[in-house]
Amino acid sequence: MSAALAYYPGCSQTASAREYDLSTRACCQTLGVELNDVPDWTCCGSTPAHATDHALAAALAARNLAQAMDTGASNLATPCPSCLLALRTAQSRCENEGFKGRVEVLLGRPATLSIRTRSILQVLMEDLGLEALAEKAVRPLKGLRVASYYGCLMTRPVGLMAFEDPDNPTAMDRLFLALGAEAAPFALKTECCGAALGVPRKEAVLELSGRILAAAEESGANVLAVACPLCQMNLDLRREQIEGYTGQRSTLPVLYFTQLLGLALGLPEEALGLGLHNVGTRPVLDILRRTWASEDVG
Amino acid sequence: MPVMELSASQDRAFFEAVCAKSGQDLLRCYQCGNCTAGCPMQPYYDLAAHQVMRLVQTGQRKAALTCSSLWLCAGCGQCSARCPNQLDVALILETLRHMARRAGYNPQPRVAQFSRAFLKSVHSHGRVFELGLLLRYKLASGRLLDDADLAPRLLKVGKLHLTPTSTPGQAEVAAIFRRYEQGAGS
Ligand code: SF4
Numbered sequence: 001m002s003a004a005l006a007y008y009p010g011c012s013q014t015a016s017a018r019e020y021d022l023s024t025r026a027c028c029q030t031l032g033v034e035l036n037d038v039p040d041w042t043c044c045g046s047t048p049a050h051a052t053d054h055a056l057a058a059a060l061a062a063r064n065l066a067q068a069m070d071t072g073a074s075n076l077a078t079p080c081p082s083c084l085l086a087l088r089t090a091q092s093r094c095e096n097e098g099f100k101g102r103v104e105v106l107l108g109r110p111a112t113l114s115i116r117t118r119s120i121l122q123v124l125m126e127d128l129g130l131e132a133l134a135e136k137a138v139r140p141l142k143g144l145r146v147a148s149y150y151g152c153l154m155t156r157p158v159g160l161m162a163f164e165d166p167d168n169p170t171a172m173d174r175l176f177l178a179l180g181a182e183a184a185p186f187a188l189k190t191e192c193c194g195a196a197l198g199v200p201r202k203e204a205v206l207e208l209s210g211r212i213l214a215a216a217e218e219s220g221a222n223v224l225a226v227a228c229p230l231c232q233m234n235l236d237l238r239r240e241q242i243e244g245y246t247g248q249r250s251t252l253p254v255l256y257f258t259q260l261l262g263l264a265l266g267l268p269e270e271a272l273g274l275g276l277h278n279v280g281t282r283p284v285l286d287i288l289r290r291t292w293a294s295e296d297v298g
Numbered sequence: 299m300p301v302m303e304l305s306a307s308q309d310r311a312f313f314e315a316v317c318a319k320s321g322q323d324l325l326r327c328y329q330c331g332n333c334t335a336g337c338p339m340q341p342y343y344d345l346a347a348h349q350v351m352r353l354v355q356t357g358q359r360k361a362a363l364t365c366s367s368l369w370l371c372a373g374c375g376q377c378s379a380r381c382p383n384q385l386d387v388a389l390i391l392e393t394l395r396h397m398a399r400r401a402g403y404n405p406q407p408r409v410a411q412f413s414r415a416f417l418k419s420v421h422s423h424g425r426v427f428e429l430g431l432l433l434r435y436k437l438a439s440g441r442l443l444d445d446a447d448l449a450p451r452l453l454k455v456g457k458l459h460l461t462p463t464s465t466p467g468q469a470e471v472a473a474i475f476r477r478y479e480q481g482a483g484s
């Protein structure tokens with residue numbers, strides 16, 4: 001397909017969200033989307049840099065954009081919405097020449113940031129499209145009822161992210177429908193999970209994430225799909241903490257949308273990091289294996 | 299809800315500084331409360347988002363800058379998306395947080411400690427080293443047992459890296475921090 005993409009993995013994807021990176025790379029390879037890692041990329045600064053100083057945050061993000069642009073790339077993609085927000089915020093603030101000057105002083109080089117930045121979800125939806133994705137799906141996701149959880153930052157801030165309806169995005173729902181799954185009617189699509197406050201203010205995160213989990217269970221979903229490593233960590237890794245806090249047991253698996261897409265593309269579970277979850281993903285695989293056995297695929 | 303006397307003294311310079319730094323015209327806020335209605339962190343706030351807006355409008359510098367809500371905001375952007383007057387409420391709160399930090403107010407030390415530990419990790423390694431970040435935060439906050447249950451779970455699935463990966467870009471990142479700490483770019 002189209003020209004190669006500069007790929008910015010983001011820190012989480014090298015550790016606690018390793019399976020997001022693995023499954024993103026595996027899907028893109030199968031789909032013929034060439035990803036070239038931003039050479040020698042570093043942290044985007046994320047929320048803590050932003051909460052500290054805008055010029056510092058922009059300089060940390062801008063370094064990566066400059067590294068990507070040095071390769072001649074004109075398109076960049078990252079799986080992580082929080083990284084994308086940091087990169088886009090830097091781009092948008094640097095439109096102000098005074099601010100850009102401050103960033104360049106910190107950066108020690110010109111801040112040329114005109115590269116187009118998007119999320120992996122956005123790239124797959126826009127550059128390939130549902131039809132092409134469905135065509136490459138060799139194994140239907142039939143039997144799965146997916147609650148798609150977008151989190152805060154896929155769609156907000158509205159002007160900056162410019163992606164779908166801020167309260168009711170449908171990209172993942174449409175993707176899973178196209179791949180043969182059902183889309184569960186899930187009301188808390190863009191409610192906040194508590195984000196990075198999980199460490200300093202755990203009770204807030206357990207309350208908010210607990211609510212999201214309960215709503216997903218109520219929607220009758222048998223899998224919760226996410227696109228953000230922080231959402232995944234709060235909903236999967238903190239599951240026992242949530243259960244302890246709310247008193248409600250839940251075995252609902254939380255998968256990255258790229259893991260579900262990868263299963264439909266026929267990729268093996270190891271290539272998608274399905275063993276790297278705290279809450280077991282086996283129920284999802286069991287449902288799909290039954291489907292595939294009866295339809296003689298897989 | 300706390301009752302505050304808003305007319306006793308008003309710091310106009312503070313009001314203007316917040317407007318200028320955030321690029322938002324706070325006079326546009328008519329106190330409808332939409333921002334607060336959509337805020338997931340509201341139950342944990344000492345002052346609701348719309349109350350903070352009112353404090354800024356009326357030039358209540360100290361009350362606005364010492365408020366805990368600034369530090370508990372998750373940055374989800376719901377308030378900004380819902381404001382009928384297109385005020386970027388989340389950005390205003392963030393601006394106030396920057397001002398509060400410079401003024402030495404720190405009502406939620408754990409949040410600030412986490413932020414510092416995070417940036418320290420980026421400074422030292424170029425990327426976030428999750429285990430180092432958590433240990434540094436634990437030592438700074440004294441919350442040694444927080445999330446201790448997560449480590450074995452991460453270890454079980456091979457996600458807890460015991461040593462940081464070093465990246466050649468670290469030197470450039472450290473230079474950004476050094477210039478920032480020396481007051482460049484401000
Ligand atoms: S950005 Fe902050 S203040 Fe605004 S709705 Fe989210 S948590 Fe509340």
Ligand code: SF4
Pocket residue numbers: 326327328329330331332333334347348351380381382383384385387
């Ligand atoms: S939503 Fe906007 S106008 Fe309404 S109280 Fe909040 S800031 Fe003011």
